[in-house]
Amino acid sequence: MDIRAYNRSAWDREVARGNTWTQPVNQEVTQAAQRGIWSVLLTPTRPVPRAWFPDLRGLDLLGLACGGGQQGPVFAAAGANVTVLDNSPAQLAQDRLVAQRDGLDMRLVEGDMANLSQFVDESFDLIFHPVSNIFVPAVRPVWLEAFRVLRPGGALLAGFVNPVQYIFDYEAMETQGLLNVHHSIPYSDLTSLDPEQRQRYLDAGHPLEFGHTLEDQIGGQLEAGFLLSGIYEDLDPSSPLCKYISTFIATRAIKPVVEI
Numbered sequence: 734m735d736i737r738a739y740n741r742s743a744w745d746r747e748v749a750r751g752n753t754w755t756q757p758v759n760q761e762v763t764q765a766a767q768r769g770i771w772s773v774l775l776t777p778t779r780p781v782p783r784a785w786f787p788d789l790r791g792l793d794l795l796g797l798a799c800g801g802g803q804q805g806p807v808f809a810a811a812g813a814n815v816t817v818l819d820n821s822p823a824q825l826a827q828d829r830l831v832a833q834r835d836g837l838d839m840r841l842v843e844g845d846m847a848n849l850s851q852f853v854d855e856s857f858d859l860i861f862h863p864v865s866n867i868f869v870p871a872v873r874p875v876w877l878e879a880f881r882v883l884r885p886g887g888a889l890l891a892g893f894v895n896p897v898q899y900i901f902d903y904e905a906m907e908t909q910g911l912l913n914v915h916h917s918i919p920y921s922d923l924t925s926l927d928p929e930q931r932q933r934y935l936d937a938g939h940p941l942e943f944g945h946t947l948e949d950q951i952g953g954q955l956e957a958g959f960l961l962s963g964i965y966e967d968l969d970p971s972s973p974l975c976k977y978i979s980t981f982i983a984t985r986a987i988k989p990v991v992e993i
């Protein structure tokens with residue numbers, strides 16, 4: 734199966750369905766950002782600490798798999814030179830809508846987070862990568878490409894899912910709130926579900942998801958050459974798991990000026 738093509742259509746459908754992560758910011762938000770008042774999310778609920786950002790004015794910023802008109806327009810309004818790369822034309826259209834409505838300049842690129850060949854080495858000062866690598870089967874290529882296109886001294890801010898979220902039977906969890914341990918990690922909607930369950934999942938038209946190991950998520954960043962400089966956890970208040978563990982992680986990683 735062509736996972737990227739499948740997920741492109743699936744995310745276009747999510748826009749039509751009004752998924753929370755496809756709903757663009759309103760004009761008050763970008764107007765406040767123009768006055769320096771803003772906050773953004775990498776994970777469901779906890780705002781990214783402002784100390785994780787340098788001064789955005791004049792900064793070359795890549796929103797990586799960051800369509801939906803949520804963070805890109807805020808960064809543009811706050812003065813960054815923003816490029817948003819996303820696999821879904823409908824998600825990019827949300828950014829375009831805000832940019833046109835609020836008079837913001839943004840570059841919108843349809844592409845794959847695991848292949849940033851549109852960008853030359855050391856093109857960006859900051860990469861903002863909200864929870865989205867669950868939609869690619871391998872995450873290490875994403876870290877390698879992010880490292881390549883970032884300038885030395887630049888930062889990668891990433892949100893991702895703690896894979897413990899994927900060990901449970903998702904139907905029992907969603908319909909009855911039951912936490913039945915069922916899957917091993919790494920998890921894949923394509924190979925971990927039994928055939929009937931996988932068919933029900935595909936029939937519902939959801940994007941395909943992959944539960945990566947923490948070694949791939951955190952170790953993969955370190956192996957790409959990054960140095961971790963910050964980490965926090967977050968939760969999804971609608972998940973029955975949130976009583977027990979925070980299942981989202983955000984990291985701040987630096988591309989060292991001198992490679993170590």
Ligand SMILES: C[S@@+](CC[C@H](N)C(=O)[O-])C[C@H]1O[C@@H](n2cnc3c(N)ncnc32)[C@H](O)[C@@H]1O
Binds near residue numbers: 774801802819864
């Ligand atoms: C949960 S949304 C993230 C965007 C949102 N603004 C946020 O705050 O989280 C996940 C995004 O990943 C994108 N995506 C999925 N697979 C992708 C891929 N292979 N390359 C680039 N973007 C991808 C989707 O189109 C979608 O816009």
